[in-house]
Amino acid sequence: MRWVVRGAFGLAVIGLIALAGLWLFRMQIGGHVYERMAGQLVGVDQSEDLDDGLHVYLCGTGSPLPDADRAGPCVGVLAGRMGFVFDTGSGSIRNLARMGFPVGETEHVYFTHLHSDHIDGLGELMLQAWVGGSRSSPVEISGPVGITPVVDGFIQAYRTDAGYRIAHHGEDIANPAGFGAAATELDLPPDGSSRVVFDAVGARVSAFLVDHSPVSPAFGYRVDYAGRSVTISGDTVKSEAVASAAAGTDLLIHEALNREMVATLADAAASNGDASLSKIFRDILDYHASPVEAAETAQDAGVRELVFTHMVPPLPNKFLHAPFLEGVDDAFNGRAAIGEDGLMISLPAGSDRIVRHKLLD
Numbered sequence: 337m338r339w340v341v342r343g344a345f346g347l348a349v350i351g352l353i354a355l356a357g358l359w360l361f362r363m364q365i366g367g368h369v370y371e372r373m374a375g376q377l378v379g380v381d382q383s384e385d386l387d388d389g390l391h392v393y394l395c396g397t398g399s400p401l402p403d404a405d406r407a408g409p410c411v412g413v414l415a416g417r418m419g420f421v422f423d424t425g426s427g428s429i430r431n432l433a434r435m436g437f438p439v440g441e442t443e444h445v446y447f448t449h450l451h452s453d454h455i456d457g458l459g460e461l462m463l464q465a466w467v468g469g470s471r472s473s474p475v476e477i478s479g480p481v482g483i484t485p486v487v488d489g490f491i492q493a494y495r496t497d498a499g500y501r502i503a504h505h506g507e508d509i510a511n512p513a514g515f516g517a518a519a520t521e522l523d524l525p526p527d528g529s530s531r532v533v534f535d536a537v538g539a540r541v542s543a544f545l546v547d548h549s550p551v552s553p554a555f556g557y558r559v560d561y562a563g564r565s566v567t568i569s570g571d572t573v574k575s576e577a578v579a580s581a582a583a584g585t586d587l588l589i590h591e592a593l594n595r596e597m598v599a600t601l602a603d604a605a606a607s608n609g610d611a612s613l614s615k616i617f618r619d620i621l622d623y624h625a626s627p628v629e630a631a632e633t634a635q636d637a638g639v640r641e642l643v644f645t646h647m648v649p650p651l652p653n654k655f656l657h658a659p660f661l662e663g664v665d666d667a668f669n670g671r672a673a674i675g676e677d678g679l680m681i682s683l684p685a686g687s688d689r690i691v692r693h694k695l696l697d
């Protein structure tokens with residue numbers, strides 16, 4: 337027994353010496369770790385090592401409600417080497433950059449609709465796409481009618497900053513011709529059928545009308561590349577247009593609002609004396625899809641995997657996932673999951689695999 341006590345004592349002493357060593361050399365260790373991290377991350381295009389295929393970056397899975405874990409709505413899609421960004425919610429473009437998405441090389445930005453939570457990170461996107469890519473022509477942006485004045489407004493708001501960047505970094509890096517964005521307003525078939533809005537280098541983007549009334553028009557999108565596909569619902573009630581556009585798609589990123597949980601928030605706001613907040617919670621119940629309705633759409637469309645986004649309400653701990661997802665398993669035979677900021681879902685070309693990578697903690 338004695339030797340056990342002695343052994344434990346010896347181990348404790350060694351542990352203490354090791355800890356003391358780490359503490360004593362913390363400056364050197366920290367400096368070394370920092371240099372290594374910088375060498376691995378800064379100026380390195382992390383997307384270059386990805387296999388050919390579709391890579392879907394969940395850069396923002398939140399909604400207008402403040403959520404410590406989720407940026408505003410945003411999905412990045414890398415189709416081969418072509419980068420697309422769908423919506424630019426607040427904080428999402430920083431997530432996208434942290435995830436290693438080549439924001440500077442963004443080929444095209446698409447907006448689902450003009451609600452503020454979907455556009456409020458556009459200034460950040462414009463800046464990163466411009467200076468990050470040393471662009472010689474502005475990044476291209478498409479969206480519903482009204483996107484042109486929105487883009488013009490952001491350009492106006494960022495013009496002073498652009499002057500500082502050009503003066504400070506020089507025109508080779510901050511080329512004045514690449515500042516801003518070029519907007520196109522899309523006109524889509526009123527019956528909800530899809531229209532191809534981008535088709536090059538094997539990547540095809542289709543857009544379709546969804547129902548987010550009274551917000552109109554509002555769009556969903558589908559990206560196809562190398563036999564793989566992802567469909568993005570945008571904000572919508574349960575929609576036939578989403579089901580038909582998503583037919584046979586590998587991955588459906590669908591918005592979701594749990595009405596019972598939001599009604600609880602409305603009741604809580606009312607009983608705490610905030611009648612206007614209570615009314616806002618009641619108002620939003622009728623223009624989003626519930627998780628079960630999204631699951632029904634996924635089932636109708638024959639989707640392989642369903643990921644929820646635009647999470648309403650916020651779910652600050654995992655115990656809330658079960659009530660949020662109640663009924664989803666009965667409605668959908670495939671895999672369904674709550675989307676998280678920092679998750680990249682890869683659909684490699686020439687396979688039927690769906691691979692998840694957690695890129696942010």
Ligand SMILES: [Zn+2]
Pocket residue numbers: 399400409451453454571646
């Ligand atoms: Zn929204």
Ligand SMILES: [Zn+2]
Pocket residue numbers: 449451548551571
């Ligand atoms: Zn909306």
